[in-house]
Amino acid sequence: MNLxxxxxxxxxxxxxxxxxxxxDRYAIAAHDPNPIHRPSPEAYAGPFGRPVAxxxxxxxLVSEAxxxxxxxxxxxxxxxxxxxxxxxxxxxxxxxxxxxxxxxxGLAVYDVVCEDPTGNVLLDGTASARxx
Amino acid sequence: MLPVVSFSVTREDSLRYLAATGEDDAHWPGLIPPLAxxxxxxxxxxEEMPLPEGVFHSSQEFDFLEAVPFNSTMDLSIAVxxxxxxxxxVYTTVGLDLRYEDRTVCTGHAxxxxxxxxxxxxxx
Numbered sequence: 001m002n003l004x005x006x007x008x009x010x011x012x013x014x015x016x017x018x019x020x021x022x023x024d025r026y027a028i029a030a031h032d033p034n035p036i037h038r039p040s041p042e043a044y045a046g047p048f049g050r051p052v053a054x055x056x057x058x059x060x061l062v063s064e065a066x067x068x069x070x071x072x073x074x075x076x077x078x079x080x081x082x083x084x085x086x087x088x089x090x091x092x093x094x095x096x097x098x099x100x101x102x103x104x105x106g107l108a109v110y111d112v113v114c115e116d117p118t119g120n121v122l123l124d125g126t127a128s129a130r131x132x
Numbered sequence: 133m134l135p136v137v138s139f140s141v142t143r144e145d146s147l148r149y150l151a152a153t154g155e156d157d158a159h160w161p162g163l164i165p166p167l168a169x170x171x172x173x174x175x176x177x178x179e180e181m182p183l184p185e186g187v188f189h190s191s192q193e194f195d196f197l198e199a200v201p202f203n204s205t206m207d208l209s210i211a212v213x214x215x216x217x218x219x220x221x222v223y224t225t226v227g228l229d230l231r232y233e234d235r236t237v238c239t240g241h242a243x244x245x246x247x248x249x250x251x252x253x254x255x256x
Contacts, residue, residue, distance in 0.1 A: 016154055025152035029145075031175035036188070047186050047247050055189045056171050060153040063167035067159050075166045075199035083191040125191075 008108030008131045009069040011098035014061050018053050019091040026057045052087035058122050061096035062112050069098075070129040082112065082125030093117050098127065106132030137176050137208045141169065146202060164204075166196040169238055173228055176208050177242065181226070184246060190223070191243040198237040206232045213241065220248035 023037050032054055035042035043051040059082060066074045088094060095117075098110040109128040115121050141164045149168040150157045159165070170192075200206065207230070214225040228240040 022152065022154070025148075029148040029152040030171040032171075032178070036186075042185060047188055055192070056167070056174065057153060059192065060155065060167055063165070064153065064155045067155070067165070071159065072163075072199060075160075075163060075196055078166055078196040079194065081191075081193045084189065 006132065008100055008103040010100070011065050011069045011110060013095050013097050014065045014068070015093060015095040016061055017091060017093050018057060018088060020051070023051070023053045023057065023090055026054055030054065030056060032056075048087045048089075050089055053090050053092070055084045055088075055123065058084070058088050058094055058114050061094060061114055062098070062123075062127055065096050065098055065112075066127050066129060070131070073131070074129050077107075077130035079128045080125065081127075082123050084123045085121045088116070088122050094122060101126065103131070106130050134180050134210045137180055137210070138205055139172070139176050139208065140203055140205045141172055141200075143202045145172065162201055163199045164202060166194070166199070166238070169196075169200065169230070170194050170240065173208060173230055173238065173240065174242060177210055177226060177228065180210055181212075183244060187244050187246045189242065190245045192240065193242075194238060194240040196238055198232070198235060200232050200237050204232050206230050206237065222246040 027033055027037055036046045037051055037054055039051050066078055094114050096114045098112045101109045101111050107128055108131050109126055112127045113121055113124040146164050146168050147157055209229040211227045213227045216223045223245055225241055225243045230238040
């Protein structure tokens with residue numbers, strides 16, 4: 001955890017490979033068996049034309065980055081507001097970046113983005129938590 | 133407003149989630165990771181409101197107000213807040229309110245999109 005008294009923490013980039021095995025594990029863990037997330041006729045006929053990772057699995061990188069920076073404060077004061085911009089087709093290496101947007105009265109707000117190695121944005125939005 | 137749904141998250145549920153996402157479980161001794169809670173809230177939502185084939189998640193908001201211990205029974209209220217159609221695409225926003233021991237511990241808004249058949253086929 002990076003908390004320094006009185007200052008909003010910096011949040012280092014977090015990178016992870018999302019492959020089909022990880023997507024399959026997530027489908028079980030999150031009770032989300034939607035066939036668009038696995039090689040299936042529904043995925044190939046579906047909105048993206050191929051299997052895609054769960055958006056919430058991509059979002060998990062943002063939550064993990066906030067956990068590493070804020071610890072328990074993330075669970076007690078965290079907020080997320082994100083929009084998925086493009087599908088994550090596994091295998092894909094995803095990097096989450098967070099840039100401090102504002103810090104006021106103990107609340108730090110970050111612009112967050114998850115992108116692939118080419119810079120294609122998979123999701124973006126804001127995340128915030130209290131640092132005081 | 134749909135009926136209130138009661139559910140709980142076990143340590144095993146939480147560990148399964150963390151193993152799937154790759155997050156270190158050391159950060160959450162005895163507590164449900166916030167986005168694990170969020171993911172399982174969405175699963176409960178899908179049980180109450182089964183989604184048609186082809187629907188995808190387009191945006192999500194969560195406010196995490198209080199960490200919740202494993203095995204706690206929570207009550208989830210779900211309400212359809214907005215439903216709109218533009219050019220054949222249907223957008224639905226659902227509000228979520230999760231309570232534990234009479235306190236709200238998590239709120240959220242999930243927006244899902246049902247595109248016109250095959251409009252997005254082949255999108256990258």
